[in-house]
Amino acid sequence: MISGYSSQAMAEIQKLPDNIANQIAAGEVVQRPASIVKELLENAIDSGADRIELRLKAGGIALVSVLDNGSGIDPDELALAFERHATSKLRSADDLFNLSTKGFRGEALASIAAVADVHMVSKREGVATAFQIKFKGGKSEGIEETAFSKGTSVSVNHLFYSIPARKNFLKSESVELKHCLDEFQRVALLHEEVHFQCHHNDAVVYDLPRSTRRQRIVHLFGTKYAERLVPIEEKTERFVVSGFILKPEHARKTRGEQFFFVNKRFVRSPYLHRAVLEAFEGLLLSGYHPGYFIEIEIDKSAIDVNIHPTKTEIKIDDEYHVFSVLRAAIRHSIGRYQINAPIDFDLNPSLTPSYKQSISEAKFPKISVSSSFNPFQNEAVKTTDFSEVYIETEAEQIRLTPQIDHQEALLQLDGIVPIQWDLKFIVVPQGEKLLVVDQYRAHHRILYESLLKKMTVDQAGSQQLLFPEVVSLDAHEVELLNEIGTTLIDLGFDYELQEREVVLKGVPEFFPVNEASKVFKHFIEETQLAEEKVALSTADLVAQVLAKHSAIKKGVSLNQEAMTHLLEELARCKEPYISPSNKRIFVSIPVGDIIQKLH
Numbered sequence: 001m002i003s004g005y006s007s008q009a010m011a012e013i014q015k016l017p018d019n020i021a022n023q024i025a026a027g028e029v030v031q032r033p034a035s036i037v038k039e040l041l042e043n044a045i046d047s048g049a050d051r052i053e054l055r056l057k058a059g060g061i062a063l064v065s066v067l068d069n070g071s072g073i074d075p076d077e078l079a080l081a082f083e084r085h086a087t088s089k090l091r092s093a094d095d096l097f098n099l100s101t102k103g104f105r106g107e108a109l110a111s112i113a114a115v116a117d118v119h120m121v122s123k124r125e126g127v128a129t130a131f132q133i134k135f136k137g138g139k140s141e142g143i144e145e146t147a148f149s150k151g152t153s154v155s156v157n158h159l160f161y162s163i164p165a166r167k168n169f170l171k172s173e174s175v176e177l178k179h180c181l182d183e184f185q186r187v188a189l190l191h192e193e194v195h196f197q198c199h200h201n202d203a204v205v206y207d208l209p210r211s212t213r214r215q216r217i218v219h220l221f222g223t224k225y226a227e228r229l230v231p232i233e234e235k236t237e238r239f240v241v242s243g244f245i246l247k248p249e250h251a252r253k254t255r256g257e258q259f260f261f262v263n264k265r266f267v268r269s270p271y272l273h274r275a276v277l278e279a280f281e282g283l284l285l286s287g288y289h290p291g292y293f294i295e296i297e298i299d300k301s302a303i304d305v306n307i308h309p310t311k312t313e314i315k316i317d318d319e320y321h322v323f324s325v326l327r328a329a330i331r332h333s334i335g336r337y338q339i340n341a342p343i344d345f346d347l348n349p350s351l352t353p354s355y356k357q358s359i360s361e362a363k364f365p366k367i368s369v370s371s372s373f374n375p376f377q378n379e380a381v382k383t384t385d386f387s388e389v390y391i392e393t394e395a396e397q398i399r400l401t402p403q404i405d406h407q408e409a410l411l412q413l414d415g416i417v418p419i420q421w422d423l424k425f426i427v428v429p430q431g432e433k434l435l436v437v438d439q440y441r442a443h444h445r446i447l448y449e450s451l452l453k454k455m456t457v458d459q460a461g462s463q464q465l466l467f468p469e470v471v472s473l474d475a476h477e478v479e480l481l482n483e484i485g486t487t488l489i490d491l492g493f494d495y496e497l498q499e500r501e502v503v504l505k506g507v508p509e510f511f512p513v514n515e516a517s518k519v520f521k522h523f524i525e526e527t528q529l530a531e532e533k534v535a536l537s538t539a540d541l542v543a544q545v546l547a548k549h550s551a552i553k554k555g556v557s558l559n560q561e562a563m564t565h566l567l568e569e570l571a572r573c574k575e576p577y578i579s580p581s582n583k584r585i586f587v588s589i590p591v592g593d594i595i596q597k598l599h
C-alpha cells in the first residue's frame with residue numbers, strides 16, 4: 001500500500017447501486033414539489049389526455065397527484081417506466097432533434113421514486129384490467145391488478161422523507177404551493193385543448209374548461225385580462241411568433257406574467273426577454289415590467305432543448321433573427337391596438353422581412369419639422385414661435401382611447417389660454433384639474449416620435465451645408481459611426497468618413513446648421529454613452545439622443561401659440577405621459593388638493 005493513502009481510497013471501484021444513482025440524479029430532477037408537478041403534468045400531456053387533474057396537499061410536500069385520461073401504460077411496462085433512462089419517447093440519437101413530446105430523458109419517474117413514495121395506477125386502452133405499482137423507500141412493492149377506469153394516476157407522497165437534508169431545504173407550504181401553481185400555469189397555458197383542474201387541500205384552485213388561448217389566460221389570471229391582452233402574430237418562413245402582450249399601462253412593479261414558450265415548452269430566455277423590453281422601450285415607467293404570453297414555433301431541427309435536465313433552457317440557431325422579428329411583432333401590435341392613433345414603431349424594416357406595412361390601419365399624426373427653426377441658435381431667445389417649429393400638414397383626426405383621460409384633457413384647449421411658468425412649465429386649467437407640463441420633456445417626446453416615424457415611413461429631408469465641416473472622432477466613435485451609419489443616412493445626414501475625420505456635408509432638416517459640427521460631435525459622444533448603458537436598437541438610440549439635443553430647453557420663453565402647438569402635438573403622441581428618458585411629462589393637480597391646502 002502506498003503510504004499516506006487511506007484504505008478507503010484504495011477500495012475497489014464499484015458501480016453505484018441503482019437506488020443511490022437514482023437519488024443522485026433526483027438531485028437534479030426533483031428539487032421541490034413543483035418539479036414533480038411539472039414532470040407528472042408533462043407525462044399526462046404526452047399521454048394524449050384531454051382531462052388532467054392535479055391534487056396537492058400541504059404545498060405539494062405531503063402529496064402531489066396527477067390523474068389523466070390518456071393512453072395508459074402497458075402492464076408489462078409499468079416497472080420499466082420507473083427505471084432510469086427508460087422512455088417510450090426516444091429511440092435513437094436522431095430523435096433528439098425531432099422531439100414533439102415533453103419528456104424524453106426517461107429520468108423523471110425513476111428520480112421521483114428514489115426520493116418519495118409513489119403509487120401509480122394505469123389502465124392501457126385495450127387491456128381488460130388496470131394495474132398498480134407502489135414504491136416505498138426507493139423499492140418496488142410489485143405490481144398488482146386493481147380497478148381503474150382509463151388513463152393513469154400517479155400519487156407522490158412524503159417527498160424527501162428519507163433525506164432530511166433535502167427536506168430541510170424546502171420552504172414554507174405557501175412558497176412551495178406558489179412554485180407548484182407556477183408549473184401548473186405554464187402547462188395549462190399551453191394546452192387550452194385540455195380540461196384542467198387543480199386542487200389544494202381539497203379546495204378547487206382552478207377549473208379550466210377547454211377553451212381558446214385567450215380564454216385560458218383569462219380563466220387563469222382573472223376577467224380583467226380580457227381587455228388587457230393585445231394579440232401578436234408574425235410568420236416567417238422559419239418560425240411563427242404568436243400570443244399576447246399586456247398593454248403597456250398594465251405593466252407591473254413586480255415581474256408579473258412573463259411567459260415564453262418555444263415549441264410547446266416553457267423556456268426562460270433572457271435574450272428574448274430583452275427583445276420584449278426593447279419593443280416596450282419608452283412606453284414603461286422605470287421599474288415597471290411588461291407582461292407577455294408569447295409562443296414561438298420553430299423548425300424542430302433549429303433548436304436544442306437538451307441543455308439542462310429540467311429543460312427550461314434551449315438553444316435556438318439563428319437567435320438574432322427570432323429576436324428582431326419578435327421585437328418588431330410586438331411594436332407593431334402596440335402600434336395597432338394600444339392607442340388608436342399610433343406612430344409606427346417598426347424601426348428597421350430590413351430586420352423584419354415579412355412585416356407588411358399595408359396591413360397596418362394605423363393613422364399617423366402628420367408632423368413635419370420646419371427647417372428654419374433652430375433651437376440652438378440662441379439658448380436665451382426670449383420668444384420662440386412654435387408655429388415656426390411645426391408646419392402642420394393635413395392634420396389627421398385623432399381618436400383617443402377613452403380610458404386615458406390625460407390625453408383627452410390635453411386636447412381640450414378651446415378658448416383656454418396656457419400660461420408659461422418659470423420658463424419651464426406650461427400650466428393649463430382643465431375642468432377640475434390643473435395640468436402642469438414640463439416643456440422640455442414634452443418636446444423631447446414629440447421630436448422622438450416624429451424622428452422614429454421619419455426613419456420608418458417618411459423620406460427624411462436633408463439640408464446641405466454651405467461649407468462642409470470636419471469633425472474629429474476617436475477610434476470608438478468611428479466604430480459607432482460605422483454601426484449607426486445607415487440610420488443616420490436615413491435621417492438625412494450626409495457625410496464622408498476619412499480615417500478619423502468625418503466630413504459633414506448635409507444634416508437633417510431640423511438639425512442646427514450653424515453649429516452642425518459641434519452638435520454632431522456632441523451627438524456621437526452621447527450616443528456612445530447611452531449605448532453602453534442600455535441595449536436599445538440603433539434607431540431608438542439615435543432618435544432619443546437627437547430629440548434630446550433638439551428639444552427646447554427650460555429657460556426658453558414660449559408664446560401662446562407655441563404653447564398651444566406643443567400641447568396639441570403632445571396629445572397626438574403615442575405616449576404623452578412619459579418622456580423618452582422615462583420621466584413624467586406632466587402632473588395634473590386636482591382642484592380638491594388646492595382646496596385642501598387653503599384650509
Ligand code: ADP
Pocket residue numbers: 039043044047068070071072073081082086087088089102103104105106107108109110152
Ligand atoms: P420520459 O417522460 O422522459 O419518457 P418518465 O420517467 O417521465 O420519462 O416516464 C417514463 C415512461 O413512462 C414514459 O416514456 C411513458 O412511456 C410512461 N409514462 C409515464 N407517465 C405516463 C402517463 N401519465 N401516461 C402514459 N404513460 C406514461
Ligand code: MG
Pocket residue numbers: 039042043102103104108109
Ligand atoms: Mg416525463
